[in-house]
Amino acid sequence: MLTHLTLTAQPLVGKVINVIGDSYVRNHRRPFTETWHYKVATRLGMTYNNYGRNGGCIAFDRSREGFGKSILQRYHEMTDTADYVLVIAGHNDAEKIKTNADSLALLRDSLGALCRGLIAKYPRAKIAFVTPWNVPRPGFREVIALIREVCGEHSIPVLDAATTSGIHVRDAGFRRLFFQAPNDTAHLNDEGHDLLLDWGQRFLLGL
Numbered sequence: 001m002l003t004h005l006t007l008t009a010q011p012l013v014g015k016v017i018n019v020i021g022d023s024y025v026r027n028h029r030r031p032f033t034e035t036w037h038y039k040v041a042t043r044l045g046m047t048y049n050n051y052g053r054n055g056g057c058i059a060f061d062r063s064r065e066g067f068g069k070s071i072l073q074r075y076h077e078m079t080d081t082a083d084y085v086l087v088i089a090g091h092n093d094a095e096k097i098k099t100n101a102d103s104l105a106l107l108r109d110s111l112g113a114l115c116r117g118l119i120a121k122y123p124r125a126k127i128a129f130v131t132p133w134n135v136p137r138p139g140f141r142e143v144i145a146l147i148r149e150v151c152g153e154h155s156i157p158v159l160d161a162a163t164t165s166g167i168h169v170r171d172a173g174f175r176r177l178f179f180q181a182p183n184d185t186a187h188l189n190d191e192g193h194d195l196l197l198d199w200g201q202r203f204l205l206g207l
Contacts, residue, residue, distance in 0.1 A: 013045035018078045021088035025052025028187040036196035057092045059110035072110045084126045091132040094139035115154040126207040133169040134162040135185050159203045
């Protein structure tokens with residue numbers, strides 16, 4: 001673990017962070033207070049707002065399925081005041097896209113619009129994206145690469161959870177220990193989130 005600084009010495013004390021995304025943010029069947037992003041924000045003395053929704057997509061409206069509007073449609077619902085905005089999404093987009101080129105093109109357009117919208121809404125905030133895990137199913141490699149590419153075009157930093165997080169989603173033994181269920185490839189348990197505290201803290205402090 002990183003050494004815990006006193007609150008008065010921490011550069012992010014009192015800063016507001018909005019975190020928006022899918023069940024990586026809402027935390028599926030567990031409270032979002034177990035997530036790494038909540039714990040890191042609390043450790044750093046930040047004010048944390050959670051805008052996660054299970055089943056949410058960046059590009060696709062899933063209201064008819066009970067999962068609500070896309071992130072592109074609902075980012076306007078976030079508070080207008082924020083110093084940091086973290087978007088953690090793409091898992092459900094990958095599940096819907098699989099190998100469909102038209103859907104991937106829609107995601108590209110939606111990502112661009114989301115980046116521009118967030119920059120316009122939060123001109124003074126630090127905005128960043130976090131990719132999905134390295135899930136071994138069609139669509140994930142393409143979606144992760146697209147997040148990196150489009151965010152790069154808008155000078156938005158990306159925390160690459162697929163390659164730098166140390167979350168071994170392809171390892172059944174790892175999932176049994178650190179995911180909410182043995183066959184779950186999306187949702188960490190409390191102990192799994194704890195593995196990411198230093199990783200996430202370094203990223204936020206580096207912004």
